[in-house]
Every structure is written in structure tokens, then in C-alpha cells.
Amino acid sequence: RRTGKKQGELLVEMGILSAGNLRYGLETQLRRKLFDIFTWPEGRFQFKEGKPKQDPGLKLETSSPDLIAGALLEIGDFEAARKGLEMFQGRYVQAKADLADTLALQPDDEHAFLSLDGSRTAQEIVESAEPAKRDELALLLHALVSAGAVNLPKEACDPKPLPPAPEDHASSEEIGRAHV
Numbered sequence: 001r002r003t004g005k006k007q008g009e010l011l012v013e014m015g016i017l018s019a020g021n022l023r024y025g026l027e028t029q030l031r032r033k034l035f036d037i038f039t040w041p042e043g044r045f046q047f048k049e050g051k052p053k054q055d056p057g058l059k060l061e062t063s064s065p066d067l068i069a070g071a072l073l074e075i076g077d078f079e080a081a082r083k084g085l086e087m088f089q090g091r092y093v094q095a096k097a098d099l100a101d102t103l104a105l106q107p108d109d110e111h112a113f114l115s116l117d118g119s120r121t122a123q124e125i126v127e128s129a130e131p132a133k134r135d136e137l138a139l140l141l142h143a144l145v146s147a148g149a150v151n152l153p154k155e156a157c158d159p160k161p162l163p164p165a166p167e168d169h170a171s172s173e174e175i176g177r178a179h180v
Helices: 007-013 019-039 064-075 078-088 097-102 107-114 122-128 131-146 170-174
Strands: 092-095 117-121
Touching: 007 019, 019 064, 064 097, 064 131, 078 122, 078 131, 092 097, 092 131, 097 107, 107 131, 117 122, 122 131
Parallel strands: none
Antiparallel strands: 092 117
16 A cells, blocks of 8 residues: 555566466456356446546456357356257358457367358257267357357258367267267
8 A cells, every 4th residue: 555556567567477467367367257248147248339438447358249159168068058048949050250360269179160060959969969968068059159150040051061079089970970
């Protein structure tokens, strides 16, 4: 209080914490607080365009679709994912492939994302996975739908060839196109 400096700033000056570690910690804290919004069972959200009144000095270097998908995947609320997908069960799921580079997905999830060619409904995709993987797949689909990373046509598209599975992740093929 005496110096008017922030706690992190003092820790860096004292050599207890590096500037990089401080920034990492603050970014992690920001992500967690932001992700907390996605756990609210109800509420209203409003985005107001414009410049912030203050420069927070910290920015998340991510796209909106990545932020939303990442938050929902990290939170991992399977029940909310199943409920969120209910209204889309009969819709076909088609990846917006141009977003693949903006989504920071794990290799298996990226493979599953790129396998969404619009030839199967959300329900068919989830039910075609082995039972132990269905919750995770529903969570991924919910995250992608919420992030606007997929189209949801009412009519089926022609199936496309399955992209190659990531190395050492051959089991992700079950998420691909195991047509029933």
C-alpha cells in the first residue's frame, strides 16, 4: 500500500517471480474467471461494443470461437452438454473447416471436428461412438455448436473421405465416420 504498486509488480522487482511467470499466472487467472461465466445456470449477457475505459494491460490472444469452445471443453460439464445438444439432435453437423486453425483443439478433437461433413446428425454421431466416449463426444459437439464452429443444415450432405487420424491416436477413427 505504501508504494502504490501492484503485488505482482513488487514480486518481480524483488526477484521472487519472473515477469513471464507473472504474466502466465495473470492470464490463467483471467481465463478461469472468464470461463466461470459458462458455468452459470441462468442469467443474461450483453456485449457492448466500444473501447474499454481502462487498458487492463492483459489480453487473451485467442479467437472468440476458440475461447467459447475452450471454456466449455475445460469446464467439462457433460450434463449441460447433453442438454445443450437436445435441440440439435436431428440436425446434421458440418465443420466450418476454415476455423480449424483458430481452434486450439487436441489432435483427436481436431480429427473429430474435421470429420464432421454434414452427413450425420448430432444424435447419430454421439450414438455411433462407443458408450465410454459418448459424453466426451457430446461435450465436443456442444462446444463446437456453441462456438459457431459448425453449420447445422436440416438436410444431409454427401459423405466425404475421412481425414487421416492423428499419429498415435488411431482410436479417434471411431469418432469419425463409423456409419451405423
